[in-house]
Amino acid sequence: MSRxxxxxxxxxxxxxxxxxxxxxxxxxxxxxAVDDVSFDVCAGETLGIVGESGSxxxxxxxxxxxxxxxxxxxxVWLGKDIAGLSRDKMKPRRSEMxxxxxxxxxxxxxxxxxxDIIAEPLSTFEPGxxxxxxxxxxxxxxxxxxxxxxxxxxxxxxxxxxxNQRIGIxxxxxxxxxxxxxxxxxxxxxxxxxxxIINLLxxxxxxxxxxxxxxxxxxxxxxxxxxxxxxxxxGKIMELSEAKALLERPRHPYTQALLSAxxxxxxxxxxxxxxxxxxxxxxxxxxxxxxxxxxxxxxIAQAKCASEVPALETRGAEEGHLVACHFPx
Amino acid sequence: xxxxxxxxxxAVRFSTPDGEVSAVNQISFDVExGDCVGVVGESGSxxxxxxxxxxxLLANNGKASGSATFRGEELIGMxxxxxNKIRGSKMTMIFQDPMTSxxxxxxxxxxxxxxxxxxxxxxxxxxxxRAIQILDRVKIPxxxxxxxxxxxxxxxxxRQRVMxxMALVCEPQLLIADEPSTALDVTVQAQILDLLQELRRDENxxxxxxxxxxGVVAGLCNRVMVMYAGEFCETAKVSEIFHDPQHPYTRGLxxxxxxxxxxxxxxxxxxxxxxxxxxxxxxxCTFQERCTFAFDRCIAERPKxxxxxxxxxxxxxxxxxxxxxxxxx
Numbered sequence: 082m083s084r085x086x087x088x089x090x091x092x093x094x095x096x097x098x099x100x101x102x103x104x105x106x107x108x109x110x111x112x113x114a115v116d117d118v119s120f121d122v123c124a125g126e127t128l129g130i131v132g133e134s135g136s137x138x139x140x141x142x143x144x145x146x147x148x149x150x151x152x153x154x155x156x157v158w159l160g161k162d163i164a165g166l167s168r169d170k171m172k173p174r175r176s177e178m179x180x181x182x183x184x185x186x187x188x189x190x191x192x193x194x195x196x197d198i199i200a201e202p203l204s205t206f207e208p209g210x211x212x213x214x215x216x217x218x219x220x221x222x223x224x225x226x227x228x229x230x231x232x233x234x235x236x237x238x239x240x241x242x243x244x245n246q247r248i249g250i251x252x253x254x255x256x257x258x259x260x261x262x263x264x265x266x267x268x269x270x271x272x273x274x275x276x277x278i279i280n281l282l283x284x285x286x287x288x289x290x291x292x293x294x295x296x297x298x299x300x301x302x303x304x305x306x307x308x309x310x311x312x313x314x315x316g317k318i319m320e321l322s323e324a325k326a327l328l329e330r331p332r333h334p335y336t337q338a339l340l341s342a343x344x345x346x347x348x349x350x351x352x353x354x355x356x357x358x359x360x361x362x363x364x365x366x367x368x369x370x371x372x373x374x375x376x377x378x379x380x381i382a383q384a385k386c387a388s389e390v391p392a393l394e395t396r397g398a399e400e401g402h403l404v405a406c407h408f409p410x
Numbered sequence: 411x412x413x414x415x416x417x418x419x420x421a422v423r424f425s426t427p428d429g430e431v432s433a434v435n436q437i438s439f440d441v442e443x444g445d446c447v448g449v450v451g452e453s454g455s456x457x458x459x460x461x462x463x464x465x466x467l468l469a470n471n472g473k474a475s476g477s478a479t480f481r482g483e484e485l486i487g488m489x490x491x492x493x494n495k496i497r498g499s500k501m502t503m504i505f506q507d508p509m510t511s512x513x514x515x516x517x518x519x520x521x522x523x524x525x526x527x528x529x530x531x532x533x534x535x536x537x538x539x540r541a542i543q544i545l546d547r548v549k550i551p552x553x554x555x556x557x558x559x560x561x562x563x564x565x566x567x568x569r570q571r572v573m574x575x576m577a578l579v580c581e582p583q584l585l586i587a588d589e590p591s592t593a594l595d596v597t598v599q600a601q602i603l604d605l606l607q608e609l610r611r612d613e614n615x616x617x618x619x620x621x622x623x624x625g626v627v628a629g630l631c632n633r634v635m636v637m638y639a640g641e642f643c644e645t646a647k648v649s650e651i652f653h654d655p656q657h658p659y660t661r662g663l664x665x666x667x668x669x670x671x672x673x674x675x676x677x678x679x680x681x682x683x684x685x686x687x688x689x690x691x692x693x694x695c696t697f698q699e700r701c702t703f704a705f706d707r708c709i710a711e712r713p714k715x716x717x718x719x720x721x722x723x724x725x726x727x728x729x730x731x732x733x734x735x736x737x738x739x
Contacts, residue, residue: 133595241684271452272622273659273700276666276680283677298596301625305668305678328670342600344625346667348648351629358604359597361551362565 085124088259088292089145094118094154094164096137096144096316100367112367114140116316117154119393122260125286127293129307129324131300131339135363137316138296142262145294146178147171159259176206179253183265185245189237196233199223199251206256218255225288226251226281243274247281254285262294267302279306300343304328312336315366315374318393322402332398332409335375373407381408414584414616415441415464415501419476420486422456422463422640426471431688433459435640436476438715441584446610446617448627448648450663451637452685457620460637461586465503466493480584499529499580506589508569512561518545518572519557522579529580541579548575548605567598574605581613588620603630624667628652633721636660639686639696642715644724656731657724658701695727703728703737 096115102108115137122128132138143149145156147163156164163174179202182188189198199219203210210218220230226247237245246266253261263282267275279302285291297303303310303324310327312320312335320333331337338357345351359378364370370377376386385407393405422434434456441447451457463474464485478485480501485493497503505511513521522544523537532540538557545553548571561569570590577585587606591599607630610617619631627634627648634651636644636659644657655661662681683700692698695708705727713725724730729738 133597243684271685272624272663273452273666273681274684276668276678277682279668280678280680300596301668301670304670339596340670342596343670344599344603344623344629345670346624346628346664347652347669347671348628350671351625354629356600356604358600362567362598363595 085126087121088124088159089122090155090157091121091141091145092119092155092157094141094144094156095152096140096149097152110367113316113369114366115144115151116369118313118316118318119154120311120318120321122292122294124259124292125290126308127286127295127306129303129310130294130296130313131298131303131310132313133298133363135315135366136313137366138298138313139264140316141313142180142264142294142296146180146262147174148180176202176256177258178260178262179256179258180262180264181246181249181253181266184269185242185249186237188249189245191237194234194236195223195228195240195248198237198248199255202252202256219251222251222255225285226254227277241274242270243277246270246278250278250281250285254289254291257289258291260292260294262296264296265298266295268297268299275302282306300328300339301345312339315363315369317374318403318405319375320402320404320406321393322398322404326399326402332396332402332404333375333406334379334381334410337410338380373405383408412443413440414443414445415478415480415618417460417464417476417478420460420463420478421475422459422468422472423475424469424472429689432691433472433640433688434463437640437642439635439642439645441616441618443583444610444614444616445633446619446631448631448634449618449620449637450622450624450627450634452622454639454685454688455637456640457637458588461503461588461618461620465497465501465586466490467503495529498525500582501584501586502577502580502582503586503588504570504573504577504590506592508566508573508593509561511573512569514561517558517560518564522557522572522576525576525579541575544575544579545572547578548572549601550575567594567601570594570598570602571605574602574609578609578613582615584616584618585609586618586620589622590619591626592621592623599626606630624652624663636663639688639691641696641725642723643697643726644722645715646722650722654731654733656718656722657726658703658728659697661731661735662700695725703739705739 094115097111097113099109100112130138144151151164155162196219200215203215228247267278295306307324310324314335319335331340338359341357361378364377372388373386373391376382391405391407393403396404396409418438419436421436424431449457462468464478474486519541522541526532526537542553542557550556550571591602631648634648635642638659644660655664665679681700686696694710695713698704698708707727713727715723715725717723731737
């Protein structure tokens, strides 16, 4: 795919949270949720962000939107660094970048009707609209996300999970943003509903050219929706590449393990499959391993991995396929 | 092979402020010795409540009727003392969230030995030795030290291992696992599924795997029962469910999941609509509103689960689908 114009550049992004130590005089330590992450997003593309819980994938999304203030690094949005902007200065940017959350019901105000929820961004950013104009805009976007016009006065509890997620998507889309951070948008939905929402997001992207940062732990879903995929582990990028290359020829041992662990709905493949089972659990992000953060669970780790942090580089593969490993395959 | 669990016309009803809800509607099935049966369904399909009823764990407003026999002994309506002898020792259940199933203020060791002292009449000392042995068996590193730790000192995957250890201490003949890996990361899920596979092979234990994830079923089970709106819509051997599904809902499920081993250019075939409200089920087939093949008879008459080939049954008025996927009426 030929890539469009770059709309977002994230450079050396760090998000550290202070953790108060034990006891009265315990030292405050830093939890490195996101540690030195750089990537960009182009207009109209979907960047999939995969990782396990605690990998920092949601924090990256929120730091881009300035919902969490980055500790260091730059977030360049349409040519302007927005990292650390004040609330007031950030406000005009908010109509251009939106978010869709995992739990649709929890992210909608239960005392507002679907119509009011979807219209709320309009009253903030386009206060000049008459109530008729506003209603027309709401109905237009409702039709686009597959909600019926007569549902406009219903409350969130009257909708199913899938329908509530459609309301969340309508609310994010009504200001015609250029980027939507979708944080596990289908994970809490039933299997038969997931495909509906995935197809809806694809249609919206085709119609409006919106870019997505699609955060998910589900590799199959990410493969399906993404143009490029970024793999996070313990706050660092392990591998970043065009989706097809990353999933068919993964070079990082962590990506390989993730792929082999994901169950494929086909008994023939599953019975013949050799799983790379990683030992143990994710180390604590307060006290990450030295050198390569993955080395404690890596099946091919060597002495060099403990002493030297591997840089995210091409390392002999095609351009754009970056891997942070001393011994990539 | 002989039946270990035999269920006949089991129904589960809940009385709610809005009236009676039928969660499970007259289902019958058998689990053979050494079987691993996958029970697949969406939320509200009745897959968990079926087994909560069998274990005598229904909420206070729930009522089970029909019959469920474990090795010939009737479980429905069984006296509590007798039931307590069977569950926990011969037939055990593990749940999705291991943290809420473990007592937070008791050391892990105590929670394991309690069962042994109670059910097997072991001395505290023998029970402790056995508990360490079983923690070793589920691959908890450093078991003799970790037995004296509290649940919060374990990670999610380790807690699920403790749960499995608790289920295994009395060497049960049947393990009912209700979404045991859903709350876990993919790499940890792979560890747990490998462990269950191994236990099934080595201990000749029968397993019932309740899940919404068809991938999990593909890797572990030999038989699958698909539930929809409180009834089975299709039961078959695992390969048939994936390669030759004969109920429109099963077909829809199999087609609607994005797959790692398939190109992302294809659009997902979503099942339209959403699962029905159990309080307002239609008179005919419960899947009719979402079914592309529904005809007059589906609206008038509810199909019964009917065998149509060896070890295969479906509840659908259609004749079936041919090898190319075309419908045969």
